[in-house]
Amino acid sequence: MLNDDAEKPPAGRNRLVELRPPVEADAQDLFPLLKGTSVTDTLAWDGPLSLTEYRRGLHERGAQVAAGLKHFFTIVEVGSGRAIGSCDVRLDEDGSRAMMGLWIGEPYQGKKLGTAVIAELASYAFETLGVNRLEAEVFVGNLRSRRAFERNGFVLLQTNPAAVVKRGVPVDEWRLGLEREAWERRTTSLSP
Secondary structure, eight states: OBOOSSOOOOSOSOSSEEEEOOOGGGHHHHHHHHTTSGGGGGSSSOOOSSHHHHHHHHHHHHHHHHTTSOEEEEEEETTTOOEEEEEEEEEOTTSSEEEEEEEEOGGGTTSSHHHHHHHHHHHIIIIISOOSEEEEEEETTOHHHHHHHHTTTOEEEEEEEEEEEETTEEEEEEEEEEEHHHHHHHHHHHOO
């Protein structure tokens, strides 16, 4: 469920994760899940250089979220209450489309938490932000991530060769998308 005091989609969609605006203290849990791990191998970003830098960045993002300028969240595992990753939705200029992204620390991968996060972010993007199309970019070969998006109704739109240069090496990306109409059909068919 999304925990954002400003605007939130209907609660109770899942019991695995909670999304909430980031706070500086999240860095204590999140930094070790990023620094020196394979998580950053699947992200365009190489991660923070230091805990201090990461704290500062989370503080700034939290202020931007509070001001309504960004849609960035800390992922919290409901069972433990622990911060396990981050996610965001980035609107295009006219607000009709958005890109989304997420990362989850290695100890929490393979438990369908990413699938739950994607479902929450899609609901937030379509219901709260009013987008008509949601997209995500995944490094080619990251099948676990691609499948999490596909379980939420995303379809492969294209493969972009050498879309990102990661540590000096060109990396191809899959672009996946979900249209509002497809999301609405899917959520209607999944309703009790």
